[in-house]
Amino acid sequence: MSTATAPSVTTPPAGVPKATPGRAGSRRTALLRWLFIAPALLYMAAFFGYPLVRNVLMSFQRYTPTTYFTGEAPFNGLDNWRAVFSDPLFTDALWHTALFTAGSLLGQFTLGLALAVFFSRRFRLSRFVRAVLLLPWLVPMVVAAVVWRRILDQEHGVLNAALKTLGLTDGGVPWLSSPSVALLSAVLVNIWIGIPFNMVILYGGLQEIPRDLYEAASLDGAGPWRVFRSVTLPMLRPVITVVLVLGFMSTVKILDLILALTSGGPADATQTLGTVTYQLSFLRLDFGQGAVVGNVLILISAVFAVLYLRANRTDFGNGK
Amino acid sequence: MTPTTAARTAPGTARGAARGTVQGTARRAHGAWNTAAALLILAVLLFPVYWMLVTALQPSSGIDVDWFPTDPGLDSFRKALDSQGGSLLTSLGVALGAVAVCLALAAPAAYGLAQFSLRGGQAVVFTTLITQMVPGIVIANALYSAYAELRLVNSYLGLILADASLGLPFSIVLLRAFMVSIPGEVVEAALVDGANRFTAFVRVVLPMSRNALITAGLFTFLFAWSDFMFALTLNTTDDVKPVTLGIYQFVGAHVSDWGAVMATAVLSAVPAAVLLVVAQKYIAAGITGGSVK
Numbered sequence: 001m002s003t004a005t006a007p008s009v010t011t012p013p014a015g016v017p018k019a020t021p022g023r024a025g026s027r028r029t030a031l032l033r034w035l036f037i038a039p040a041l042l043y044m045a046a047f048f049g050y051p052l053v054r055n056v057l058m059s060f061q062r063y064t065p066t067t068y069f070t071g072e073a074p075f076n077g078l079d080n081w082r083a084v085f086s087d088p089l090f091t092d093a094l095w096h097t098a099l100f101t102a103g104s105l106l107g108q109f110t111l112g113l114a115l116a117v118f119f120s121r122r123f124r125l126s127r128f129v130r131a132v133l134l135l136p137w138l139v140p141m142v143v144a145a146v147v148w149r150r151i152l153d154q155e156h157g158v159l160n161a162a163l164k165t166l167g168l169t170d171g172g173v174p175w176l177s178s179p180s181v182a183l184l185s186a187v188l189v190n191i192w193i194g195i196p197f198n199m200v201i202l203y204g205g206l207q208e209i210p211r212d213l214y215e216a217a218s219l220d221g222a223g224p225w226r227v228f229r230s231v232t233l234p235m236l237r238p239v240i241t242v243v244l245v246l247g248f249m250s251t252v253k254i255l256d257l258i259l260a261l262t263s264g265g266p267a268d269a270t271q272t273l274g275t276v277t278y279q280l281s282f283l284r285l286d287f288g289q290g291a292v293v294g295n296v297l298i299l300i301s302a303v304f305a306v307l308y309l310r311a312n313r314t315d316f317g318n319g320k
Numbered sequence: 321m322t323p324t325t326a327a328r329t330a331p332g333t334a335r336g337a338a339r340g341t342v343q344g345t346a347r348r349a350h351g352a353w354n355t356a357a358a359l360l361i362l363a364v365l366l367f368p369v370y371w372m373l374v375t376a377l378q379p380s381s382g383i384d385v386d387w388f389p390t391d392p393g394l395d396s397f398r399k400a401l402d403s404q405g406g407s408l409l410t411s412l413g414v415a416l417g418a419v420a421v422c423l424a425l426a427a428p429a430a431y432g433l434a435q436f437s438l439r440g441g442q443a444v445v446f447t448t449l450i451t452q453m454v455p456g457i458v459i460a461n462a463l464y465s466a467y468a469e470l471r472l473v474n475s476y477l478g479l480i481l482a483d484a485s486l487g488l489p490f491s492i493v494l495l496r497a498f499m500v501s502i503p504g505e506v507v508e509a510a511l512v513d514g515a516n517r518f519t520a521f522v523r524v525v526l527p528m529s530r531n532a533l534i535t536a537g538l539f540t541f542l543f544a545w546s547d548f549m550f551a552l553t554l555n556t557t558d559d560v561k562p563v564t565l566g567i568y569q570f571v572g573a574h575v576s577d578w579g580a581v582m583a584t585a586v587l588s589a590v591p592a593a594v595l596l597v598v599a600q601k602y603i604a605a606g607i608t609g610g611s612v613k
Contacts, residue, residue, distance in 0.1 A: 030439075032517060036432030037444060040425040040492065047485040048451040051462035058462065068468050115361065123354035129362050131600050135369055138592035138603075140546035142564045143585045146571050147372045150578055158371055195365065253455035256548045260568055277457045282553055287461060294458040305453040309446070 052298065058291035065285040073288070080288040089268060089276060090293065097272040100187055101251045107191035108247060109240075112198025117228075119199070120206050130203070137196035145260035148189045152176050179269035182262050186270050190257055198243055205239030206232070245308040252304075253297060273297045369589070376400075376582035396579035397587070404584045407566035410476075411545055411588070414562055417480035418544035419537045422487045426536060430495030431525055435504060445496070452489040459485065460553040467554055474559045482550040487540025494539075498532035499525065535602040538595055545591055563588045 062076040084090050119130050136144060151157050152175035160172035175185040209232065217227045233240075255274035258264060264271040264279070271279075273293055281290025377392040401408075433441050463482060464473070472478030502525060510520040526533065548564040555561065561569075567584050575581060595603060 033432060033436040033438055036428040036436070036517075036521070037438070037441075040429035040488065041444065043425050043484075043488065044447065044451055047459065047463070047482070047488075048454050050466065051459040052454065054462035054465065055458055058465070118354075118361075119358070121354055123351035123358070125355050125358060129358045131596060131603075132362060133365060134596060134603065135366065135589075135592060138542060138596060139369075139589045140548065140564050140592075142546075142548040142568055143588050144368070146567055146581065147368050147585055149571065150375065150582070151368060151371060192365070192368070249453050253457060255457055256564075259552075260548075260571070263572075274455070274457050277461060278553070281461050281464070287465065290461050294455070294461050297455050298458055301453045301455060305450055308453070309449060 055291045055294050055298070058287055059289075059295050061288050061291075063285065063287035067285070067287070076288070080286075080292045084280075084289050084292040089271060092268060093271045093273050093276045093293075094296075096183055096270060097252060097254075097274075099183060100190070100254065100270075100272055101248060103184075103187040104190040104194060104251045105244060105247050107187065108194035108198045109244060111191065111195050112243075113202050115195065115199040116202035116206055117232075119203055130199070133199065134196045136193055141193060141256040142260045144193055145189065145257045148192075149176065149261050152185055152189075176262055177266055179267045182266060182269045186258060186261055189261060190251065190254070193257070194247060194251075198247065201243045202236065202239060205236050208239075209235045241307070245304055248304050249301060249308070252300060273300075372582050372585050372589070375578055376586050378579060396577075396583035399577065399580040400583035400587060403580065404563055404566045404570070404587070407561050407563040408587060410560060411562040411564070414476065414479050414483060414547075414560075415541045415544040415591075417476070418483035418487065419540045421480060421484040422491055422540045423533060423537055425484070426488055426491035426495055427526065427529070427533065428521065430492050431499050431521055433492070434496045434499035435502070435507070445493075448489045448492050452493075456486075456549045457553075460549055463550075464553055472554075474555050474557050476560055478554055479550060479560055479562075482554055483544035483547050484540070486543035486547060487536070490543075491536035491540060494536050495529065495532050498529055502528055531602070531605075534599070535605050538599055538602050542592065542595065545588075 058073075059080050060075050060077065061073040062079065063073050067073050115133075119126055151159050154160060154172045154174050154177050157172075157175070159175065160169065163169045164172065174181055176182050213231050213235070214227060217231050222230065253274050254272055255278060258270050258272055258275050259278070262270045264275045273296060277290045277293040277297065279290075280293060281287045284290075374387070374389050376396045377389040377394075378386065379391070379393040379395045429444075432438065433445055438444075459482075467473045467478050470478075472481075506528070507520050507524055510524045511517070515523065545562075546564065547562065548568065551560075551562045551565040552568070555565065563584065567581065567588060570581050570584060
């Protein structure tokens with residue numbers, strides 16, 4: 001990566017604040033202007049701010065199945081936190097979440113980038129195929145997971161049927177029924193879901209790279225791989241950061257896919273932080289412990305939110 | 321659609337000039353291989369979608385499905401509509417409601433953030449970006465308690481309001497990015513003509529932002545239509561049951577009829593497929609605009 005040509009992102013000069021006409025300081029005008037933003041702000045306070053605060057509070061409260069009848073959820077100090085952290089299921093879920101996220105991102109990104117590079121070539125139907133490839137990403141995730149559940153069925157699934165025809169397996173691979181394979185299967189399905197998104201964004205990024213850079217590089221005698229490493233990747237870096245961070249955000253909190261594919265099983269082999277939160281809160285009705293896991297999830301997301309904002313800083317630092 | 325796409329992807333100046341020469345012929349042969357490879361990739365990646373269709377079209381209740389639908393029938397679709405038709409309507413209503421709520425909140429906010437240099441405006445944009453990262457299950461966890469107190473559990477209104485949150489940050493970011501480019505003079509002119517800020521917004525800014533609004537609306541629709549988390553957590557009865565929840569319960573019980581399940585899956589994928597065909601440019605604009613820009 002130590003190429004001297006690695007260009008930095010073209011940062012437009014910090015925008016000059018829009019000149020507000022005349023004596024803009026007028027309080028009335030400012031107030032009226034805020035009225036445009038106020039409804040959205042109130043909504044975000046209720047649907048994002050409130051849940052964040054409430055979750056922290058809830059994690060110190062004792063919720064039982066009767067709480068919603070009696071309305072009583074007494075504070076119980078660190079009990080929930082202790083209970084969650086001493087539960088081996090939490091540690092397992094943390095580990096599964098890490099594996100699931102890392103595996104998914106690695107697969108989605110590499111395949112998405114490969115496809116983006118491939119589709120950057122000009123050929124007939126390129127645009128059409130690229131558009132249709134988006135379908136897996138646009139179909140509701142639960143629906144995709146249900147379809148895959150059928151495909152991966154050990155006895156009746158079409159994947160095992162194909163493998164048997166090819167003589168690659170006798171009894172069929174226990175894709176979803178073996179604790180040692182199920183998480184891998186979930187990763188594969190999620191890679192399938194995520195490829196289109198990665199492809200489209202990375203493709204967009206590739207189109208922004210000036211053609212003359214490639215021409216200059218090949219004039220200098222660089223081969224295709226060398227050009228990819230020294231021109232494409234460095235130029236694509238901001239887009240890569242965004243795609244990875246967004247991918248991380250949507251993957252780390254995974255719930256739909258796992259619930260519909262394996263329900264966290266077999267033998268808790270596919271439990272993630274998302275599914276554990278769901279189970280604790282909505283099946284065991286222990287919203288306090290669910291909130292603890294939720295808070296851990298927020299904490300992890302927060303770290304990556306910082307990364308995202310740093311990648312995006314070029315955007316909102318100025319007007320455009 | 322094919323001819324126009326081919327025309328649009330036709331290489332520009334320098335490359336186009338090469339056409340007809342030896343080099344050009346070679347390039348075209350190369351292009352044919354690329355097209356073949358692309359179609360192969362398409363076949364592999366879309367196989368699950370194909371399989372969904374094939375299973376739904378075969379009347380054998382989906383046990384041993386042929387690779388090709390030799391004897392296709394619509395029985396499964398009839399069964400799917402019988403049991404999940406109501407859920408499909410629920411999904412449609414909830415998604416449209418979410419779009420309405422989301423755009424009504426996002427459009428004025430995006431305009432305010434784009435055109436008024438408000439003190440604290442930057443902080444609002446910053447906050448909007450942050451909210452995109454809050455995991456849905458965390459929201460659901462706390463929202464359930466609030467909903468229980470407000471009697472919004474098992475209500476259409478409750479689900480619509482929650483689903484609007486899936487599209488709001490995205491819509492604000494996208495619309496704002498578009499609205500910064502609206503020249504302030506256009507609005508000033510309307511103001512001179514006697515309109516107030518709000519009517520100027522409605523009569524001038526909204527029509528100008530039509531494409532961005534469509535993109536934001538489409539995505540919010542898809543997000544809400546695909547929502548499973550809020551449907552699952554904010555409903556304890558079957559009163560409000562979108563199709564995502566319907567299909568989940570469908571397979572949660574012992575599945576005896578995969579044909580009907582797959583038919584439901586096909587029906588629930590219809591909006592995505594339709595939008596992909598009729599609104600392709602908006603989708604492409606949304607994906608790149610909402611995330612990168």
